[in-house]
Amino acid sequence: MAGAGAGPVFNTAVSLAANGRGGSVTRSLHFSWELGSSGWATCRIWDGVTKHLDVVSYCTNALADLLKGVTGLYGLYDVQRFSFDLEPAEARWILRRRGDNVHITIRRFPDMMTSFDVPDGKGTLEWTSTRPRTSLAHAVLMAAEKVRRTHGEDGYLRKWVLHPFPTTELETLRHLHLAADDCALQH
Numbered sequence: 106m107a108g109a110g111a112g113p114v115f116n117t118a119v120s121l122a123a124n125g126r127g128g129s130v131t132r133s134l135h136f137s138w139e140l141g142s143s144g145w146a147t148c149r150i151w152d153g154v155t156k157h158l159d160v161v162s163y164c165t166n167a168l169a170d171l172l173k174g175v176t177g178l179y180g181l182y183d184v185q186r187f188s189f190d191l192e193p194a195e196a197r198w199i200l201r202r203r204g205d206n207v208h209i210t211i212r213r214f215p216d217m218m219t220s221f222d223v224p225d226g227k228g229t230l231e232w233t234s235t236r237p238r239t240s241l242a243h244a245v246l247m248a249a250e251k252v253r254r255t256h257g258e259d260g261y262l263r264k265w266v267l268h269p270f271p272t273t274e275l276e277t278l279r280h281l282h283l284a285a286d287d288c289a290l291q292h
């Protein structure tokens with residue numbers, strides 16, 4: 106029978122999220138980046154409904170790539186991609202801008218060494234959510250600032266070894282977020 110099951114509920118949730126006026130629940134986005142033992146960071150994202158966690162390796166300039174990917178959402182292109190090395194897996198983030206919102210998808214590939222050119226659809230869907238760009242940018246900005254406050258730039262380099270703290274990328278995102286997003290949250 107048409108309309109039975111979870112269909113109508115799902116459609117309502119999507120339309121609330123898409124129009125960006127669903128209140129605090131649909132705008133909610135939490136993100137953290139915590140340096141652990143040398144060369145590893147724990148990356149967590151939570152949209153108030155489902156959580157995702159990856160342990161990311163220092164083989165790539167991961168925090169800089171994240172900041173640059175979110176910064177790209179203020180530019181010409183509607184899709185941004187970047188990948189974290191989970192040694193050996195690849196966690197690929199795909200950000201699609203849709204009006205004021207961003208559709209976030211995280212896909213996993215078993216071996217980073219062989220999956221760089223593999224199409225997104227071949228990866229396992231790990232997490233997805235649609236949130237306002239301002240919520241994503243704010244959450245990532247606050248997380249990166251917390252890393253710098255906690256460790257300092259010298260401490261960051263001691264732990265991440267191969268790459269310095271991404272100061273320029275952080276300041277660029279902050280500038281764009283404050284200029285373009287009309288963010289009412291505290292900075």
Ligand SMILES: [Zn+2]
Pocket residue numbers: 242243282288289290291292
């Ligand atoms: Zn903000």
